[in-house]
Amino acid sequence: MKQKKKWCVGLCVGIFLGFSIESSAVADTLEVTPLSTIERKTTHKKSEDVTANFIEQIGETARDIGQKEDLYASVMIAQAILESGSGQSELSQAPYFNIFGVKGQYEGKGVLLPTQESDGQGRMYTTKATFCQYDNYEASLNAYAKLIKNGLSHDPSFYQGTWKSVASDYTAATHFLTGRYATDPHYHEKLDKLIINYELTDYDNVPKNTKETTDYILPLDDPIVTSTYGKRGQSFHRGIDLAMDEGTKIQAAGEGRVTRATYHPSWGNYVTILHPDGLTTLYAHCKKNLAKVGQEVQQGEQIALVGSTGNSTGPHLHFEVNRSQSLVQEQLLDPIEVLENN
Known part of the structure; x- marks a missing residue:
């Protein structure tokens, strides 16, 4: 990871209810x-x-x-x-x-x-x-x-x-x-x-070959990690929560193309970026989305502002890393591991 690793793991927990996606079989009876x-x-x-x-x-x-x-x-x-x-x-x-x-x-x-x-x-x-x-x-x-x-x-x-x-x-x-x-x-x-x-x-067409790896940075400077990736009681937390003052600049963790900039009942205002290595990063609960769908962004470029929209108990950034653009739970990665491997 290019950026210095200055984060703290706090005791407070930011509640996030992301949707769990699973692939399934086809309906027995089909009529269109x-x-x-x-x-x-x-x-x-x-x-x-x-x-x-x-x-x-x-x-x-x-x-x-x-x-x-x-x-x-x-x-x-x-x-x-x-x-x-x-x-x-x-x-x-x-x-x-x-x-x-x-x-x-x-x-x-x-x-x-x-x-x-x-x-x-x-x-x-x-x-x-x-x-x-x-x-x-x-x-x-x-x-x-x-x-x-x-x-x-x-x-x-x-x-x-x-x-x-x-x-x-x-x-x-x-x-x-x-x-x-x-x-x-x-x-x-x-x-x-x-x-x-x-x-x-x-x-x-078959997608063009892309770079094998991308160096990622933290989307916030010196955040406090209030919730980590993985099982949380009977639920599953899809990413990490980074506490920060409302209105703080959120930066792109890596270069790429903005694929979503919209609102979700749980995520609130959120942005997703498709990176050259095929990974997609997600930035949720934003006060305001600044990046636009289709926009090419550089690493560190401002894409949104920290907020508390959607299912949120206070200002923070919910950050995810996924192998799939469809954001299925089965393709999620632990963001901290991805950051530490760079």
């Missing part, structure tokens, strides 16, 4: 309803920022699934944007995480929500339907991939025309989906526009 027909609560934000943030959250997971399952990640991401309103629909947010409008139950979990259906004669009516409830976006993406690869019970090859080995490019895949995944005759045009505007074809 475009989320445009679901009555939903939508958070009104600038659409460009919201969509870019949503892509950052699901992009690398979609890339991995696409490479593994012979699917176009660009199409997968575009569908998720379109079907979920860039992750702003009620169904796509916690605790449901259903970004493709899949009906049924997932590991016995489902949610009953209002939806609009066609009577077969062009008239729409409102009813209620059960939609799959997932543990996280990764589970929803995997469920989608299984549907596209396994097809329907009466026709396993129903979506085969979207596979990379069959469709010559993403446009062939989106055309094949039109009239199959969605009845909208312009469905492929909408997906193609999203893919072009957000350069989603980058996710169809």
Whole structure:
């Protein structure tokens, strides 16, 4: 670690409830309803920022699934944007995480929500339907991939025309989906526009090689460690808590690209940075996020201010290090070990 190690472990404990994410199997019964027909609560934000943030959250997971399952990640991401309103629909947010409008139950979990259906004669009516409830976006993406690869019970090859080995490019895949995944005759045009505007074809390729290691520094100068990483009673603390005066500058632990700068009920205002070595660092409970999604930051650059937003008992920084951009608990690392190994 380049910065001198001056931290103290205090006795006070800052309470943090992060979400624990686990990958799971696909729902037994799959039926898809475009989320445009679901009555939903939508958070009104600038659409460009919201969509870019949503892509950052699901992009690398979609890339991995696409490479593994012979699917176009660009199409997968575009569908998720379109079907979920860039992750702003009620169904796509916690605790449901259903970004493709899949009906049924997932590991016995489902949610009953209002939806609009066609009577077969062009008239729409409102009813209620059960939609799959997932543990996280990764589970929803995997469920989608299984549907596209396994097809329907009466026709396993129903979506085969979207596979990379069959469709010559993403446009062939989106055309094949039109009239199959969605009845909208312009469905492929909408997906193609999203893919072009957000350069989603980058996710169809294997990621470029990155540096093997990154030297990290503490995100605060001379902080007091009030809670360490690991089990804490019956819960699990995902990172370390660093006590500091409200409004203190939070600096990037390493160079990288800002992938999230938003609000979470537990984390409050938080920022995440993807670093060249593939690790993602998270900075939570900020008084104010200063960095923007997509911004390239240098090590030591100011990205936020210490605060006490979200589930917090006082001014401090909750700091995490994760191998995965999806922030799954299974890929977390002990931040102190990461810092000490530099």
